[in-house]
Amino acid sequence: MEPISAQLLMTLAGAAAGSAGQQLWESLRTLVTRRSHGDGQPAEEGELTGLEEHPDSAERARELANVLRLRAAQDPDFAEALAQVQRQAEGHKGGFWITGGRQHNVIQAENIHGPINLS
Numbered sequence: 001m002e003p004i005s006a007q008l009l010m011t012l013a014g015a016a017a018g019s020a021g022q023q024l025w026e027s028l029r030t031l032v033t034r035r036s037h038g039d040g041q042p043a044e045e046g047e048l049t050g051l052e053e054h055p056d057s058a059e060r061a062r063e064l065a066n067v068l069r070l071r072a073a074q075d076p077d078f079a080e081a082l083a084q085v086q087r088q089a090e091g092h093k094g095g096f097w098i099t100g101g102r103q104h105n106v107i108q109a110e111n112i113h114g115p116i117n118l119s
Contacts, residue, residue, distance in 0.1 A: 003069045004086045006061035012089055013055035027085050
């Protein structure tokens, strides 16, 4: 599985206001704040809080993605738990997130068979 992307982290941070997004964000927060060896505050917690305070900051999202990637490389249990959060976020059903500026036409669908005409 690919490392968790900065874009997905920004989406999660921005979606934390909704109930489903908040559950996913709390899953990530619980994972990040879990002590791996009982040795103080994990370094990733600062980056997580920074992104939470500024969910539209690509720089903060990249910083968090990088520290999560490093921790995952050092801790296989953390890597598996992070992959599970990522799978949940990418497979999220029951709500939707639109990011990246202004959209005029949005279609949310599953299994479209045939053309879509918006004119």
